[in-house]
Amino acid sequence: MKSWIGICTVASTMAIAAAGMGIEDKDLSSMRGSIAIDGSSTVYPITEAVAEEFAETAPKVRVSVGISGTGGGFKRFCAGETDISDASRPIKGKEYKLAKESKIEFIEVPVAYDGLTIVVNTENDWATDLTVDELKSLFLDGSTIKTWADVREGWPEVPVKIYAPGTDSGTFDYFKEVVAGKTGNIRSDMSVSEDDNVLVRGVSGNKGAIGFFGCAYYFENKDKLRAVPIDGGKGAVSPTKTTIENGTYAPFSRPLFIYVSKKSMERPEVIEFVDFYLDNAGDLAEEVGYVRLPQGVYSRAKANIAKGRTGTKFLDDEGEKISGSLVSVYGTD
Numbered sequence: 001m002k003s004w005i006g007i008c009t010v011a012s013t014m015a016i017a018a019a020g021m022g023i024e025d026k027d028l029s030s031m032r033g034s035i036a037i038d039g040s041s042t043v044y045p046i047t048e049a050v051a052e053e054f055a056e057t058a059p060k061v062r063v064s065v066g067i068s069g070t071g072g073g074f075k076r077f078c079a080g081e082t083d084i085s086d087a088s089r090p091i092k093g094k095e096y097k098l099a100k101e102s103k104i105e106f107i108e109v110p111v112a113y114d115g116l117t118i119v120v121n122t123e124n125d126w127a128t129d130l131t132v133d134e135l136k137s138l139f140l141d142g143s144t145i146k147t148w149a150d151v152r153e154g155w156p157e158v159p160v161k162i163y164a165p166g167t168d169s170g171t172f173d174y175f176k177e178v179v180a181g182k183t184g185n186i187r188s189d190m191s192v193s194e195d196d197n198v199l200v201r202g203v204s205g206n207k208g209a210i211g212f213f214g215c216a217y218y219f220e221n222k223d224k225l226r227a228v229p230i231d232g233g234k235g236a237v238s239p240t241k242t243t244i245e246n247g248t249y250a251p252f253s254r255p256l257f258i259y260v261s262k263k264s265m266e267r268p269e270v271i272e273f274v275d276f277y278l279d280n281a282g283d284l285a286e287e288v289g290y291v292r293l294p295q296g297v298y299s300r301a302k303a304n305i306a307k308g309r310t311g312t313k314f315l316d317d318e319g320e321k322i323s324g325s326l327v328s329v330y331g332t333d
Helices: 012-018 044-057 070-078 093-101 132-139 170-180 196-204 215-220 241-246 268-287 295-307 326-330
Strands: 033-039 061-065 084-087 106-115 117-121 161-165 191-193 209-213 225-227 253-261
Touching: 033 044, 033 070, 033 268, 044 061, 044 084, 044 268, 061 268, 070 084, 070 093, 070 170, 070 253, 106 215, 106 241, 106 268, 106 295, 106 326, 117 196, 117 215, 132 161, 132 170, 161 170, 161 196, 170 209, 191 196, 196 209, 196 215, 196 225, 241 253, 253 268, 268 295, 295 326
Parallel strands: 033 061, 033 084, 161 191, 161 209
Antiparallel strands: 084 253, 106 253, 117 209, 117 225
16 A cells, blocks of 8 residues: 555645744735635534634635535535535545546645534433444334334334435445445435534424434534434443544544645645644634544644645555544554
8 A cells, every 4th residue: 555645746836835834923914815615514613613713814815615515525626616625534436536537636634533423302311322233223225213112122102303414425424334334325215404503403303303413513502402322332432522532432433624725725825724724723623512633643734735745545546445543544743
């Protein structure tokens, strides 16, 4: 396995400009330009928080942040329509292939940890935990589950209503990978939306509802929803900052990313924004409800930008997914 798929040398001017930047040492009040960002609704709160903070330093730079989902974001990114793509999972082989065909080179930047959170209505006082097998019985295509009594003996005959992210969502992809595997499918009779706030309203408004999304939306709506501890085989564990960071909230802990266009990094406003993002990602991720990465990962990301390393660490030479912890696959400095 090569150390990077798709490594190339970014223009030396970009590397020099990006290396060791300290945005606090610069006056960017007169800088102009625009930055287009789209993708994951899970990553959106972090990127939006960064954009708001960056606006205080560079008020004349317009930063737009959309939420078309991880898959939808990559489609726009590979079409050259955006500068940065928010992603709640690593890029897929078919997306990487499309990027190559479109001559879009990118730098892969992890920004935070998330714990995909299974939520139910606050009136649900029976589902105090769920096993991965029970999630499969609920969510897999062909499921015969109609009421909660069908999930576990002794639970009430309250009709089950499922809310889920849209199929373009990286959160949906990640959940599908864990629950359905490579060959299975998720049931289609769900209420879906790319907007996690819509899912929050759906679950909070139906006693028999169940849904899933990133932990930040749960932490923000604790008064409206209840998170279900998940038993991945070693006992039920709730999503907290500690369990997400140390991986005991398994199998639903995951890293979040931004993907930055190499061509866009030739523009000073994008260079400054990405540098600002990495300087503040840990603090702002925690502020909006996610978990900061080890400092060594942020340092490695900065080094990759300075050295112009494009491509992904999460695919092998054949375009197959490389599994493992973020630290083991991406590395640290």
